[in-house]
Amino acid sequence: MSCLDSFAEITRRDEPLAPYTWLKLGGPAQYLMEPRHVEELAQVVKCAHETGTSLHILGDGSNLLIRDEGISGIVIRLVSGDFSKIEVAGDSVTAGAGGLLSHVISRSVAAGLTGLESLAGVPGTIGGAIIGNVGGKSGEVGALVESIDVMTNSGEIETIPAELLGFGYRKSNINAAVVLSAALKLREGDPQEITKRLRKMWIMKKASQPLSSQSAGCIFMNPQGLSAGALIDQAGLKGTRIGDCEVSEMHANFIITHENATSADLLRLIDLIRSKVQDYHGIELELEIKIWGH
Numbered sequence: 320m321s322c323l324d325s326f327a328e329i330t331r332r333d334e335p336l337a338p339y340t341w342l343k344l345g346g347p348a349q350y351l352m353e354p355r356h357v358e359e360l361a362q363v364v365k366c367a368h369e370t371g372t373s374l375h376i377l378g379d380g381s382n383l384l385i386r387d388e389g390i391s392g393i394v395i396r397l398v399s400g401d402f403s404k405i406e407v408a409g410d411s412v413t414a415g416a417g418g419l420l421s422h423v424i425s426r427s428v429a430a431g432l433t434g435l436e437s438l439a440g441v442p443g444t445i446g447g448a449i450i451g452n453v454g455g456k457s458g459e460v461g462a463l464v465e466s467i468d469v470m471t472n473s474g475e476i477e478t479i480p481a482e483l484l485g486f487g488y489r490k491s492n493i494n495a496a497v498v499l500s501a502a503l504k505l506r507e508g509d510p511q512e513i514t515k516r517l518r519k520m521w522i523m524k525k526a527s528q529p530l531s532s533q534s535a536g537c538i539f540m541n542p543q544g545l546s547a548g549a550l551i552d553q554a555g556l557k558g559t560r561i562g563d564c565e566v567s568e569m570h571a572n573f574i575i576t577h578e579n580a581t582s583a584d585l586l587r588l589i590d591l592i593r594s595k596v597q598d599y600h601g602i603e604l605e606l607e608i609k610i611w612g613h
């Protein structure tokens with residue numbers, strides 16, 4: 320008997336993952352587990368490490384493409400309330416990694432704290448936001464982080480200060496098994512001004528991105544000083560389709576997935592965009608989304 324068998328109550332085998340992603344694509348997880356509290360998460364993480372079973376943390380699936388074949392090993396979702404607590408004390412906010420960034424933004428704005436409102440409209444969890452240092456023209460989440468709590472492969476909890484997290488453009492150097500929470504330092508501000516900025520960010524985002532369609536946000540990172548969307552647009556690729564996957568007419572760095580889309584089609588469209596942009600501009604685009612599976 321393996322230690323994996325002791326998690327039957329929180330495990331679903333061969334669970335389709337597509338419904339848990341924004342692209343609504345991809346095959347099943349061998350084991351999908353939803354630990355009920357931090358101690359149970361520690362047992363799962365330890366067991367995975369001891370048995371050499373691969374471990375993946377699924378946030379809100381908004382930056383993720385899962386291959387049609389699915390993924391072996393354990394996929395964890397931090398959906399229990401234990402992982403999404405938000406605490407506000409003065410100008411500091413501590414947020415559980417499983418909670419949505421949008422909830423933390425709302426709580427901060429309600430408390431008259433400024434900083435996070437520039438991330439209005441960015442989907443996903445706090446864990447995903449920290450791992451990928453989400454941001455936009457008005458700043459990145461990493462600039463607001465004081466420290467994070469993580470769980471190591473052996474199930475221990477460690478606090479890591481921001482200066483050791485290696486935040487860069489859409490990246491961090493976090494290699495712990497799980498991000499558990501983030502402590503953010505915001506600033507006190509005028510609630511009316513903060514709400515005004517929040518609304519403005521929303522309006523700008525809605526006007527420039529196809530937010531009502533299925534997508535994973537920007538597929539490619541912007542090359543230094545350039546816009547990946549503009550490069551794709553200039554290469555004449557807006558509206559290009561493979562199967563039921565389509566380069567958005569509104570924002571060329573978004574790929575929209577329609578009803579019968581598959582991950583294989585989306586990967587072929589990604590390859591096509593890369594090779595056309597390489598031919599047209601001599602620039603190699605790098606992926607912003609994460610791809611799971613072999």
Ligand SMILES: Cc1cc2nc3c(=O)[nH]c(=O)nc-3n(C[C@H](O)[C@H](O)[C@H](O)COP(=O)(O)OP(=O)(O)OC[C@H]3O[C@@H](n4cnc5c(N)ncnc54)[C@H](O)[C@@H]3O)c2cc1C
Binds near residue numbers: 380535
């Ligand atoms: C419509 C749309 C608009 C978007 N706009 C923006 C934008 O303006 N700026 C921007 O930067 N991004 C944007 N994104 C991308 C996406 O919102 C972010 O990357 C988001 O932070 C991903 O969070 P998630 O919880 O969905 O992570 P997922 O997609 O579930 O996972 C992403 C990665 O994070 C890891 N991960 C997640 N949680 C944890 C955890 N607790 N511990 C360890 N690893 C973890 C996963 O293993 C995976 O490798 C957009 C996406 C969409 C669909």
